[in-house]
Amino acid sequence: MPEQLGFDLPRVAALRRADFLVAPSNAVALAMIEDPATDKLVLSGPDGSGKTHLAHIWAAQRDAKILPATALREDAVPNLAQGSVALEDVPLIAGDPEAQTALFHLYNLVLAEGHALLLTGRSVARDWGLTLPDLASRITAAPAVSVQVPDDALLAAVLAKLFADRQLTPKTDLIPYLIRRMDRSFAAAGAIVERLDAASLAQKRPLSRSFAATLLDKEDPGAR
Structure with a gap:
């Protein structure tokens, strides 16, 4: 059978509850997200850790709107407050007094409603x-x-999901190899899958351990 090569296919992130990978590192967060009695919640975690996926699960259960904090404007608050709201990346408005004022009013009005x-x-x-x-x-x-x-x-499952989101099927020895070589974060997983996808497509090479080793050694010759 010929080896599978990469194709530039649509990339669809699966953000449903059924697609969420539960592990000790995120089980408590998921439980609080799914608790219907939780009327307000602050969710934190490193980049690529699943916060957006959890926000989509939360929003689907409550028919809520999701928007970046940087897009919040005070004149939109009355309309937004007619339902539940998930606001992502709130620290990005730390230097924006107007956005913070809008969030203050949204916070009060959403809960009051x-x-x-x-x-x-x-x-x-x-x-x-x-x-x-x-x-x-x-x-x-x-x-x-x-x-x-x-x-x-969990990191292995996340890598498998990231490849699947891009409609890619890596060789069976690739993911264990990547876990040994990469930083232990979801952000690193996303970055390495993106690099491998692009390189595989450009070079028309299958996603194998040897291909990844060549690519990573070229990018970081000192890594082993």
């Missing part, structure tokens, strides 16, 4: 750098949960 609010960021809320005191105090007092660094089993 009986809806729910989810806020996400890389670090814990006390380190978000928010300068509006009333907003910062509300967020730091809200229930919070963090997604932790993945173990080998």
